[in-house]
Amino acid sequence: MLTEEEFERKVKDVVRLALCSELRRTPMRREDILKKVLVNHPRAYNQVMEAADTRLREVFGMTIAELPTKERKNVIGSTAARRAAANKDKPTTYVKSYMLKNIIAQEHRQPEMINWKNDEPAMGLLMVILSLILVHGRVLTDDQLKHYFRRLYLTEDHEVFGNISEAVNTFVKQGYLDRVKLASSDSSQSDKDHYEYYCGPRAKVEIKESSMIGFIQTILGGVSLENLSKQIERASGTELRDE
Amino acid sequence: MTSAYGDTHRLFLQASIAERIFSETAAEEMYRKACEATSVEHDTEDFDDFMAALNDRLHRVDMEFRKSHDEENGDTVWALVNTNGDEVAKLATEYSPNEIAFFKRILELIVTADAEAFSVSSISALREGPLLKPQITKTAAEELLQKFVDDKWLIRSSSGRYSLSTRAILELQGLLKEEFEDYILECTLCYEIVTKGQRCKTANCKARFHNHCAEVYYNRSNNNKACPVCSTEWTGKHLIGEKAK
Numbered sequence: 096m097l098t099e100e101e102f103e104r105k106v107k108d109v110v111r112l113a114l115c116s117e118l119r120r121t122p123m124r125r126e127d128i129l130k131k132v133l134v135n136h137p138r139a140y141n142q143v144m145e146a147a148d149t150r151l152r153e154v155f156g157m158t159i160a161e162l163p164t165k166e167r168k169n170v171i172g173s174t175a176a177r178r179a180a181a182n183k184d185k186p187t188t189y190v191k192s193y194m195l196k197n198i199i200a201q202e203h204r205q206p207e208m209i210n211w212k213n214d215e216p217a218m219g220l221l222m223v224i225l226s227l228i229l230v231h232g233r234v235l236t237d238d239q240l241k242h243y244f245r246r247l248y249l250t251e252d253h254e255v256f257g258n259i260s261e262a263v264n265t266f267v268k269q270g271y272l273d274r275v276k277l278a279s280s281d282s283s284q285s286d287k288d289h290y291e292y293y294c295g296p297r298a299k300v301e302i303k304e305s306s307m308i309g310f311i312q313t314i315l316g317g318v319s320l321e322n323l324s325k326q327i328e329r330a331s332g333t334e335l336r337d338e
Numbered sequence: 339m340t341s342a343y344g345d346t347h348r349l350f351l352q353a354s355i356a357e358r359i360f361s362e363t364a365a366e367e368m369y370r371k372a373c374e375a376t377s378v379e380h381d382t383e384d385f386d387d388f389m390a391a392l393n394d395r396l397h398r399v400d401m402e403f404r405k406s407h408d409e410e411n412g413d414t415v416w417a418l419v420n421t422n423g424d425e426v427a428k429l430a431t432e433y434s435p436n437e438i439a440f441f442k443r444i445l446e447l448i449v450t451a452d453a454e455a456f457s458v459s460s461i462s463a464l465r466e467g468p469l470l471k472p473q474i475t476k477t478a479a480e481e482l483l484q485k486f487v488d489d490k491w492l493i494r495s496s497s498g499r500y501s502l503s504t505r506a507i508l509e510l511q512g513l514l515k516e517e518f519e520d521y522i523l524e525c526t527l528c529y530e531i532v533t534k535g536q537r538c539k540t541a542n543c544k545a546r547f548h549n550h551c552a553e554v555y556y557n558r559s560n561n562n563k564a565c566p567v568c569s570t571e572w573t574g575k576h577l578i579g580e581k582a583k
Binding site: 114 | 345351352355356396400432
């Protein structure tokens with residue numbers, strides 16, 4: 096059992112870990128909390144997390160949100176899906192991870208207060224990629240993505256976005272994009288791996304699909320939001336998520 | 339009046355987390371914007387109360403806003419710092435143990451530098467990496483140093499020397515005073531740690547000033563340019579920091 100003082104210490108450490116992880120846009124993993132903070136007291140996990148969340152809400156206006164599971168599990172032909180199928184009998188051990196979500200009311204937010212530093216162009220690029228994924232039925236192969244990059248004149252060393260592949264890698268690392276390696280159907284081509292891109296867990300928490308539609312609308316201009324949503328639903332063969 | 343703790347405070351905090359340290363002018367501007375966004379009446383007079391209210395809440399998570407001065411230009415700055423006693427543990431969540439070991443070596447080199455230089459050349463800093471167990475390669479050490487600069491723990495000067503940032507001094511003052519008691523100097527005027535500034539030309543005289551504190555002190559009406567401790571002439575040319583000789 097933790098003493099009151101120890102408990103208090105652990106709560107503060109989780110708060111700190113959450114803020115640090117958020118600053119780097121890396122998920123806070125259950126494992127890290129257990130290893131770095133709780134150490135010999137894994138049983139206190141739920142209680143500590145709850146107390147940390149209360150404090151984050153109250154002091155910072157942020158809440159600990161669990162990152163949604165990746166979509167890749169249902170992808171036919173993906174290595175992950177194959178592995179999952181092979182291990183059918185075993186329960187899938189998936190690592191719980193978290194991020195911080197802003198809970199300050201939208202009308203109270205003031206985005207220009209936050210210094211985005213060099214993030215702003217990157218976030219623009221991300222929105223473009225996420226929108227492309229969305230209108231493609233929420234999945235895009237790397238060939239398709241590259242094709243779009245060419246059409247948008249997003250060359251490898253772009254003057255605003257820098258190295259595009261690297262930017263994409265960063266998005267994957269930060270959980271904004273989910274990249275799945277496809278099992279190669281043709282063995283003669285096995286030297287080149289193929290990938291598919293999905294909307295990553297962090298993006299699902301941070302960016303609503305409705306705001307992506309809004310983003311697309313701003314770029315297209317002159318289309319009503321409702322029509323656009325319907326068109327996208329039809330074209331992509333999926334229904335838009337509405338949270 | 340900003341009496342109750344609310345979204346105005348939270349907005350201000352959220353904006354502060356990424357910045358960590360900012361000038362008072364920037365802080366007041368952030369305060370104004372936070373008030374505007376949350377439709378709270380804004381009054382510059384309330385700024386201190388506002389910061390006090392924030393600190394009141396932040397203490398619950400062992401953090402606080404501290405006010406200090408930038409050693410280089412004397413600007414008033416605010417920093418969001420961690421306050422818990424276990425100074426090293428708090429870095430543990432941000433860096434790996436090996437990275438912390440490296441940081442501590444750099445810290446030691448900076449603080450114990452000869453002639454009160456309070457800085458370390460990048461060559462000496464990089465040399466430390468491979469000495470650690472497990473090793474940090476020079477390339478990795480270079481990246482890590484950049485990370486410390488980006489995270490505002492270290493400052494890299496135009497001549498490539500690393501020194502302590504205002505954030506490092508503010509946040510690690512406990513550790514610095516404890517572990518390097520014999521090396522840490524305090525400003526004769528403001529009693530804060532000084533790692534960049536001026537010293538008395540007398541070898542064993544203890545008088546030290548930040549540049550901005552020296553300016554304040556010697557501009558006061560009847561302070562002639564004499565050392566406040568030993569009364570020898572104050573040249574302002576005996577320096578602490580990178581330019582120390």
